[in-house]
Amino acid sequence: xxxxxxxxxxxxxxxxxxxxxxxxxxxxxxxxxxxxxxxxxxxxxxxxxxxxxxxxxxxxxxxxxxxxxxxxxxxxxxxxxxxxxxxxxxxxxxxxxxxxxxxxxxxxxxxxxxxxxxxxxxxxxxxxxxxxxxxxxxxxxxxxxxxxxxxxxxxxxxxxxxxxxxxxxxxxxxxxxxxxxxxxxxxxxxxxxxxxxxxxxxxxxxxxxxxxxxxxxxxxxxxxxxxxxxxxxxxxxxxxxxxxxxxxxxxxxxxx
Amino acid sequence: xxxxxxxxxxxxxxxxxxxxxxxxxxxxxxxxxxxxxxxxxxxxxxxxxxxxxxxxxxxxxxxxxxxxxxxxxxxxxxxxxxxxxxxxxxxxxxxxxxxxxxxxxxxxxxxxxxxxxxxxxxxxxxxxxxxxxxxxxxxxxxxxxxxxxxxxxxx
Numbered sequence: 001x002x003x004x005x006x007x008x009x010x011x012x013x014x015x016x017x018x019x020x021x022x023x024x025x026x027x028x029x030x031x032x033x034x035x036x037x038x039x040x041x042x043x044x045x046x047x048x049x050x051x052x053x054x055x056x057x058x059x060x061x062x063x064x065x066x067x068x069x070x071x072x073x074x075x076x077x078x079x080x081x082x083x084x085x086x087x088x089x090x091x092x093x094x095x096x097x098x099x100x101x102x103x104x105x106x107x108x109x110x111x112x113x114x115x116x117x118x119x120x121x122x123x124x125x126x127x128x129x130x131x132x133x134x135x136x137x138x139x140x141x142x143x144x145x146x147x148x149x150x151x152x153x154x155x156x157x158x159x160x161x162x163x164x165x166x167x168x169x170x171x172x173x174x175x176x177x178x179x180x181x182x183x184x185x186x187x188x189x190x191x192x193x194x195x196x197x198x199x200x201x202x203x204x205x206x207x208x209x210x211x212x213x214x215x216x217x218x219x220x221x222x223x224x225x226x227x228x229x230x231x232x233x234x235x236x237x238x239x240x241x242x243x244x245x246x247x248x249x250x251x252x253x254x255x256x
Numbered sequence: 257x258x259x260x261x262x263x264x265x266x267x268x269x270x271x272x273x274x275x276x277x278x279x280x281x282x283x284x285x286x287x288x289x290x291x292x293x294x295x296x297x298x299x300x301x302x303x304x305x306x307x308x309x310x311x312x313x314x315x316x317x318x319x320x321x322x323x324x325x326x327x328x329x330x331x332x333x334x335x336x337x338x339x340x341x342x343x344x345x346x347x348x349x350x351x352x353x354x355x356x357x358x359x360x361x362x363x364x365x366x367x368x369x370x371x372x373x374x375x376x377x378x379x380x381x382x383x384x385x386x387x388x389x390x391x392x393x394x395x396x397x398x399x400x401x402x403x404x405x406x407x408x409x410x411x
Contacts (some may be wrong), residue, residue: 066345071320154332
């Protein structure tokens, strides 16, 4: 508020008396505008992205805490977990558990199955793509979003970092026993922070996203747990409907 | 004397509690519900004997959501893609954002209404990665146990 008034005052003065503009500007400029984007923070994202793209066989799980804002402005918090088994370029099994549903998505590179164990519903569609491509097509065609999609987009042209308006190194922290570098970014209505393991094999361990579009600033926080030497077999990427399961239709996404 | 009769009273109670705990998974299996029915579950899931959450007693106001932490819990989709409201989050905190009490296109069921049975003509479908029961203009989402809630049509 004070700042707005000050700016308005400055504006008025400069409009009224062009002659004093230089003097006023000099008095008003406290410090030179530093580059709000620390290039080292952007480089850290690029290094992490490049490292993520080199992982061929891994398992990663997440615990998410998110918030919704009610019409009254009151916030409710919720939790969800997900576990992802991955073999690049084209096999994946994802289990998603939240208070409202438990589902699995199983993909063997050709066939994608969505499976709801509690209801014994499943749906199968043919889709041949890489995992990143699969995620794009799932979203475009079916409006389906998967957990940890960023791990398949960072380090690819799908995730440009050139629109980030502010990037900061926020020091270091320990996340679940691992020493991490902490970075903070701002782009559009989203603020986000990431904790990346320190060293030559950077992995994301924690992610916080703040939505500034709502004055209640709802926030999500995710912790990630990595296993780069997983013990699963490739058979987990095949789905055989259990007895009593019902095939249902997967409706394509409609545009309003 | 008093305390011993109290103890005697407690024993059957404890036995009952234990018995009901032991029965729970069976009851779940019998009605085709339950935590991990069929298929292998991943490590992140709830323990096998934990019942799935039931939302039928949640106050209807808790569905009156105006926004969420993020339209999308993935950074790149938030900052580089114009995510529309048709989008469904994987973490699904509630049965979609709803306008409480809204009546959909002349259908009898109001959004937020919880029911124990749904019409026989309902068809289960996936939309946006979630399973719904579509019954003409009325859409239901499973709420755990045998309950369903009327939700806004997802499209």
